[in-house]
Amino acid sequence: MKIHGSLCHIAFVYPHGHTHLPSLSNFIASFKDDSFTCHYPPLSLTSDLKWWSDTLAIPNVTRPLILCGPPMNLGLYVDASTSWGIGIIYGDRWDAWKTIEGWVGCFRDIGWLEGVTLELLIYMMEEQGIRNSHIILHSDNQGLIGAFDKGQSCNFEVNLSIQYSTTVLTTSNISIAVIYIDLKLNPADLISCSITGPVTNQLLFLFLLPQELQPFLIHV
Numbered sequence: 001m002k003i004h005g006s007l008c009h010i011a012f013v014y015p016h017g018h019t020h021l022p023s024l025s026n027f028i029a030s031f032k033d034d035s036f037t038c039h040y041p042p043l044s045l046t047s048d049l050k051w052w053s054d055t056l057a058i059p060n061v062t063r064p065l066i067l068c069g070p071p072m073n074l075g076l077y078v079d080a081s082t083s084w085g086i087g088i089i090y091g092d093r094w095d096a097w098k099t100i101e102g103w104v105g106c107f108r109d110i111g112w113l114e115g116v117t118l119e120l121l122i123y124m125m126e127e128q129g130i131r132n133s134h135i136i137l138h139s140d141n142q143g144l145i146g147a148f149d150k151g152q153s154c155n156f157e158v159n160l161s162i163q164y165s166t167t168v169l170t171t172s173n174i175s176i177a178v179i180y181i182d183l184k185l186n187p188a189d190l191i192s193c194s195i196t197g198p199v200t201n202q203l204l205f206l207f208l209l210p211q212e213l214q215p216f217l218i219h220v
Contacts, residue, residue, distance in 0.1 A: 001028055007052060011151070013063045014055060015166045018151030019159045026154070035053040068134040077138045077181070078121050079188035086217065087191025088121050088203075095124070095203040096191050096220040101198045103216040107157040114144040115153070115161035116213060117192075118178070122165045125174065127205045132173045140183040148178050162209040164210065196220065 003051040004024045009017055011017040023044040031037050055061075077089040097120065099113070121137065139145055147153035151162060169176065192195070209217065 004028060013061060014041075015151065017052065017055070019153075019163045019166070020051050020141045022152050022154055022159070023048045029165055030130060037075055038056050042079075064173060065172075066132050066173050068132055068173065071134045071136050071177055073136045075137065076125075077186055077188040078114070078117040079140060079183075079186050079192040080117045080193040081189075082110050082113070084194045085192060086113065086120065086157065087188040087193070088117065088124070089188045089191065090121070090124060090203055090205075092187075093201050093203045094191050094197045095205070096194075096196055097209075097217040098194075098220055100216055100218055107155050108216070111141075111143055111147075111150075111153075112157040112161065114139065114141045115155075115158040116217070118144060119161045119165045122168050122174075122176075123207050124203065124205045126168050126172055127207050129176060130172065134175045134177065137176055137178045138181045138186065138188075140177065140181055140189070142180060145178045145180055148176070160212070163196045171217065180181075185188055 004021065007017060007021060007024070011021070027039070027041060027045050030039055069073075075089065075091045079087050081087075082099075082104075086096060088095045117138065118137065125135065144158075147155075147158055148162060148165075151166065153159050154187065155161060168174075196202070209219065
């Protein structure tokens with residue numbers, strides 16, 4: 001518990017570290033207030049502790065304190081549906097990815113798909129050249145909002161999505177505020193159900209879909 005508390009504290013300097021904390025908190029919870037219970041640490045805990053050990057061995061790691069400014073609402077909305085795929089609204093434009101048959105798997109569920117949707121939007125922000133900014137994003141998935149707020153998820157695949165997103169956000173010094181919006185008011189909902197907008201309004205941002213996502217998504 002002391003190690004976990006210390007790592008939570010320094011995770012500000014190591015934002016990626018948030019996703020390497022759930023295995024510790026889960027292991028602590030498994031004792032159920034009985035410190036004399038014997039448990040074997042799972043492989044996930046050993047792996048995460050090794051990540052922390054290797055990371056903390058790197059000297060002179062810093063995180064800049066450049067102000068991101070007031071929150072900016074750029075009209076960014078995300079949504080995902082298991083029946084079709086991913087929809088994104090970026091201002092007055094849209095973009096979409098269709099899921100490939102067989103995408104559902106261990107830890108790959110609607111929660112993962114929603115996380116990937118936000119990850120793709122963050123890649124778009126990077127391509128657009130956004131830097132040193134505080135950006136408001138909108139989603140109708142409370143679980144996704146909570147996971148990104150905490151910087152971690154109990155879902156392994158969602159954790160990976162948060163890791164990739166954090167890399168971009170940290171490099172570009174972007175902070176995000178994911179705000180809840182009712183499904184009926186989310187303009188990205190129609191896109192995620194294959195009801196796309198005019199082709200002339202489709203986003204022209206071009207980036208290479210990460211290799212780990214290529215077996216599961218295809219750009220429309």
